[in-house]
Amino acid sequence: MPSILSELDAVARAAFETLGYPAAIAAVRESDRGDAPYQCNGAMAAAGIAKKRGEKVNPRDIAAQAVEIMQANAAMGQLDIAGPGFINITPADALLTTRANALLSDPTSGLRVESPQTIVVDYGGANVAKPMHVGHLRSAVLGEAIKRILRAQGHKVIGDVHMGDWGLQMGHLISELAEEQPNLPYFDETYTGEYPSESPVTMDDLARLYPAASNKAKSDTDRMEASRVATAQLQSGRRGYRALLDHFINVSVAALKVGYGNLGVEFDLWKGEACVDPLIPDMIEGLKTSGITELDDGALIINVDDKWDPKTRKGTPPVMLLASSGAVLYHTTDLATLVDRKAEIDPDMIVYVVDQRQALHFEQVFRAAVKADWYERDQLFHAGFGTMNGKDGKPFKTREGGVLRLEDLMEIMSDAARDRLDASGIGADFDAEERAEIGRKVGLAALKFADLQNQRMTNYIFDPERFTAFEGKTGPYLLYAVVRIKSILRKAKDMGVSAGVIAVAADTETQLVIALDSYARAIEYSAEKYTPHVLCEHIYRVAQSFSRFYADCPILADDVADEVKASRLALATATLAQLEHGLNLLGIEAPERM
Numbered sequence: 347m348p349s350i351l352s353e354l355d356a357v358a359r360a361a362f363e364t365l366g367y368p369a370a371i372a373a374v375r376e377s378d379r380g381d382a383p384y385q386c387n388g389a390m391a392a393a394g395i396a397k398k399r400g401e402k403v404n405p406r407d408i409a410a411q412a413v414e415i416m417q418a419n420a421a422m423g424q425l426d427i428a429g430p431g432f433i434n435i436t437p438a439d440a441l442l443t444t445r446a447n448a449l450l451s452d453p454t455s456g457l458r459v460e461s462p463q464t465i466v467v468d469y470g471g472a473n474v475a476k477p478m479h480v481g482h483l484r485s486a487v488l489g490e491a492i493k494r495i496l497r498a499q500g501h502k503v504i505g506d507v508h509m510g511d512w513g514l515q516m517g518h519l520i521s522e523l524a525e526e527q528p529n530l531p532y533f534d535e536t537y538t539g540e541y542p543s544e545s546p547v548t549m550d551d552l553a554r555l556y557p558a559a560s561n562k563a564k565s566d567t568d569r570m571e572a573s574r575v576a577t578a579q580l581q582s583g584r585r586g587y588r589a590l591l592d593h594f595i596n597v598s599v600a601a602l603k604v605g606y607g608n609l610g611v612e613f614d615l616w617k618g619e620a621c622v623d624p625l626i627p628d629m630i631e632g633l634k635t636s637g638i639t640e641l642d643d644g645a646l647i648i649n650v651d652d653k654w655d656p657k658t659r660k661g662t663p664p665v666m667l668l669a670s671s672g673a674v675l676y677h678t679t680d681l682a683t684l685v686d687r688k689a690e691i692d693p694d695m696i697v698y699v700v701d702q703r704q705a706l707h708f709e710q711v712f713r714a715a716v717k718a719d720w721y722e723r724d725q726l727f728h729a730g731f732g733t734m735n736g737k738d739g740k741p742f743k744t745r746e747g748g749v750l751r752l753e754d755l756m757e758i759m760s761d762a763a764r765d766r767l768d769a770s771g772i773g774a775d776f777d778a779e780e781r782a783e784i785g786r787k788v789g790l791a792a793l794k795f796a797d798l799q800n801q802r803m804t805n806y807i808f809d810p811e812r813f814t815a816f817e818g819k820t821g822p823y824l825l826y827a828v829v830r831i832k833s834i835l836r837k838a839k840d841m842g843v844s845a846g847v848i849a850v851a852a853d854t855e856t857q858l859v860i861a862l863d864s865y866a867r868a869i870e871y872s873a874e875k876y877t878p879h880v881l882c883e884h885i886y887r888v889a890q891s892f893s894r895f896y897a898d899c900p901i902l903a904d905d906v907a908d909e910v911k912a913s914r915l916a917l918a919t920a921t922l923a924q925l926e927h928g929l930n931l932l933g934i935e936a937p938e939r940m
């Protein structure tokens with residue numbers, strides 16, 4: 347069934363239309379004042395319209411006329427006119443009750459969109475060989491939430507990790523391995539046999555080889571040249587290097603699957619830059635033929651801004667398809683990926699969940715893809731995000747100054763969560779295993795919620811202490827709310843009380859139902875702007891509304907009548923279902939108890 351708000355909205359719009367005003371001015375919204383839960387401000391706009399028509403009418407009179415029409419509808423409980431002509435609306439108890447019971451039987455009621463789209467979410471973006479670090483955290487956490495939110499609306503959503511596996515880092519690995527183990531068949535250009543199926547390196551080797559090479563290359567130009575040559579030979583198809591690349595990718599993907607898995611992040615596609623390489627020659631030929639490429643100092647470019655001025659560097663610089671050396675660049679692989687996605691998926695929409703510092707890159711790529719006539723501009727969206735900073739306000743680093751690895755970050759969070767649990771005595775009587783599991787879940791919830799609750803463009807400070815607090819707008823607070831309802835339900839079961847039909851009576855119940863009612867709107871808004879923080883706000887509001895309801899309306903107390911128990915228990919059940927559904931969309935999992 348539609349939401350309470352949309353029912354009221356339809357009635358108000360119809361009333362204003364009957365009075366000869368455009369329906370749009372009568373939009374109903376949740377009230378920010380305490381007088382009534384909803385309000386309609388159409389009368390003021392209507393008076394303005396009337397004035398333009400040369401009529402002189404008082405907005406309060408228009409409001410009175412509208413109220414008279416609206417009153418006839420059973421959805422309306424109480425209607426009051428306030429101030430210059432605001433209409434305060436309290437929905438009828440019957441409407442609240444019907445809606446509450448609809449949410450009880452289907453917590454996803456009203457979430458689905460009418461025309462689902464095919465949407466690719468490009469997120470994660472980890473680099474092969476380099477261990478995942480905190481910079482990839484936000485992309486994974488935000489991207490996963492965006493993917494799940496869009497999926498909940500019924501869209502067909504494909505999450506693609508789009509690994510970085512085609513740059514200089516591959517040349518570094520190859521040349522470093524060549525120094526370490528020159529006798530491997532991959533380095534023998536006369537070798538024509540099959541290469542071993544077993545990888546010559548482990549993830550630990552990769553994590554060691556890459557920094558070794560990159561450090562040497564910083565001070566040694568010959569060493570750098572060796573990596574460049576290896577990259578170029580790999581990209582122009584040297585057989586042994588290709589075979590090595592496959593090993594590197596397989597080893598990395600296996601490790602990444604573990605890392606992302608621990609974070610609760612899953613991808614549908616494990617594609618990367620390397621896998622679209624075979625498409626590049628044809629793509630370049632096609633772009634040349636279409637006449638949009640130019641040669642610039644030996645490099646092949648696409649101009650994407652008529653006003654671009656290379657001297658002042660004002661405007662959007664051109665896309666670089668091929669460097670003068672013939673090397674393929676970041677623009678090129680992203681464009682080839684667009685070609686690949688068009689052919690394989692033909693998406694209505696592609697959303698890139700990538701650090702805001704790459705905004706220019708995406709602007710350039712999008713413009714080129716539009717200029718090439720592959721996509722419309724509004725099919726491509728860069729959902730950028732700010733950085734997670736240390737207390738010094740700079741992107742977060744370890745105490746030693748290095749980038750923090752994701753594993754270590756998760757450990758910091760679990761530790762902080764466990765300290766909190768110990769300090770508060772929560773879960774004190776559980777065994778060590780369960781306590782560790784609770785610590786992990788609380789730590790992860792703390793980290794994810796802290797990340798997601800900010801508008802994605804804002805930077806935020808990594809503060810495990812604050813993130814793990816059980817009070818305030820935090821992940822642990824929400825988990826606690828969920829666990830508390832679960833324990834009420836368990837207790838009810840033990841007492842033989844079961845949920846019945848919800849009959850909304852108390853004010854705190856009305857407020858809780860009104861909060862639950864706005865779920866679909868929060869999802870809609872989050873989906874439209876790719877901003878999960880709106881959903882976070884919503885979940886927090888529901889948890890708080892539940893808390894107020896429960897303080898006001900005991901569920902299992904002896905003096906509560908059976909019918910009332912059953913109704914309140916049902917309302918708690920509906921609340922739990924929505925909290926769990928919403929938290930799941932944020933990628934947050936609650937323990938059974940704590």
Ligand code: ARG
Nearest residue numbers: 468471472473508509510700
């Ligand atoms: N691998 C890149 C990095 O670590 C991020 C990839 C983002 N996605 C994309 N389609 N370019 O910076």
